[in-house]
Amino acid sequence: MDNGAGGGSGGNPLVVWGYGIPKRGKSGSMAALRPGALFFGVKPAIDLVTQGTYGFEAAVWPESPQNFDDIFRILDDNADIVSSYDGWVFDDLTHICEMSLGRWDAAPEATSRGGKHNVFYQYVALNKASGELVARARHASVPFVGFTSHEKEPGYDDDGNFHPGGPDIGTKARAKKMPGWCDIACRFLLDEASPDPWLKTKIFVNPFDKQWTTGDRHDICWTDTPPNLREILRASDYSYDLPRIPGLEWQDEVADEVAAKMAAGETAVAVAKAVAASRSAWLCTDRRHEKWLRWAVQDGIARYRLQLRLAAGLFSDDRLAPVTGRAGRKAPPPPPPPASPTSTEAKASAVASSPRLRPQPPRPRPHP
Numbered sequence: 001m002d003n004g005a006g007g008g009s010g011g012n013p014l015v016v017w018g019y020g021i022p023k024r025g026k027s028g029s030m031a032a033l034r035p036g037a038l039f040f041g042v043k044p045a046i047d048l049v050t051q052g053t054y055g056f057e058a059a060v061w062p063e064s065p066q067n068f069d070d071i072f073r074i075l076d077d078n079a080d081i082v083s084s085y086d087g088w089v090f091d092d093l094t095h096i097c098e099m100s101l102g103r104w105d106a107a108p109e110a111t112s113r114g115g116k117h118n119v120f121y122q123y124v125a126l127n128k129a130s131g132e133l134v135a136r137a138r139h140a141s142v143p144f145v146g147f148t149s150h151e152k153e154p155g156y157d158d159d160g161n162f163h164p165g166g167p168d169i170g171t172k173a174r175a176k177k178m179p180g181w182c183d184i185a186c187r188f189l190l191d192e193a194s195p196d197p198w199l200k201t202k203i204f205v206n207p208f209d210k211q212w213t214t215g216d217r218h219d220i221c222w223t224d225t226p227p228n229l230r231e232i233l234r235a236s237d238y239s240y241d242l243p244r245i246p247g248l249e250w251q252d253e254v255a256d257e258v259a260a261k262m263a264a265g266e267t268a269v270a271v272a273k274a275v276a277a278s279r280s281a282w283l284c285t286d287r288r289h290e291k292w293l294r295w296a297v298q299d300g301i302a303r304y305r306l307q308l309r310l311a312a313g314l315f316s317d318d319r320l321a322p323v324t325g326r327a328g329r330k331a332p333p334p335p336p337p338p339a340s341p342t343s344t345e346a347k348a349s350a351v352a353s354s355p356r357l358r359p360q361p362p363r364p365r366p367h368p
Helices: 026-033 043-054 068-077 093-105 121-138 172-181 229-235 251-263 268-277 287-312 344-353
Strands: 014-019 038-040 088-090 144-149 184-190 201-204
Touching (some): 014 026, 014 172, 014 229, 026 088, 026 144, 043 287, 068 121, 093 121, 268 287
Parallel strands (some): 014 144
16 A cells, blocks of 8 residues: 555545634644644644643654655655554645745755856745645545645736735745645634634635635535534535544534534523533543533534534525625735836936936947
8 A cells, every 4th residue: 555655546535725824723623623643843833732722632743844855754754654643734834835945045956057046946846846745645545634824815926917815835826726636725714703602713615716715625615614624524425534532432422412402592602501510520620621521512513503504405595695705805906017108208208317218429430
């Protein structure tokens, strides 16, 4: 079986890309989806999310990769080890791209034989490396591969071509192309109206939006999706294996309880208080118990919201409503080209102000 590190004919993993500004729940959602996944990133930062929010310690590779070469070396030199995990999470790819670009720009290959600096070399190298990484992810022998990154706003390039917003991975063109390899490409946003009392964010997905690159092959996510990747996959028609941490299998029972109470008309806050009150003695025995119970309650809130979405059906008013596609700020139009002088006065002024255009005295002609 292919080990996933060589990009051959390996497995068929689920590939998810979550992007957004920092502290929007991207890493936490990946960890909650696959608690047994191996993280590639900064261990202290990942520990703060997994231990501080969910009450478990995620597996983090001892070396924090700083560039694409580091990632490929780790995957190649430790193929058997990394393939034994329940998935891979690269957190975050924006940092990897920034460090790699700086490294390539300073590489000897970026200087021609004549000593001229080739500013485009770094971007050619980025296209090659980023393409190789998503190809390896697509054919990895682990069941899940996740990417997180910051977001790059919509905008125009130097040639006036518009590029929608997406992951911040060095160039606008790559931000548009690379998510196409993923099964889910989603944007994490603030959501003050979220019924989840602990997490005021949401997942934005609208494949028809012209401003942001997003999509979901399961056709579950929409512009106001609960930021819970595990519950999104559970609600899909595909039978995913979504294991809990051993000993925490009871979380699904609590999630069902929460979803049922909310379906009966109770608010998320009221349900959360009732669930905690019924387990008050158990909560006091370990600080982690509160985090585990909150995790289960959050799954239940997301489960209820997804159940409502699915129950409405494909022919609901919400599904049939025109897609507005408004997310974030609209990119400004490119600046107009400078107007050429049309009058004699304007031309004379341009000539007078430009040393290169001023009339020059005639040069003496050599005698024949």
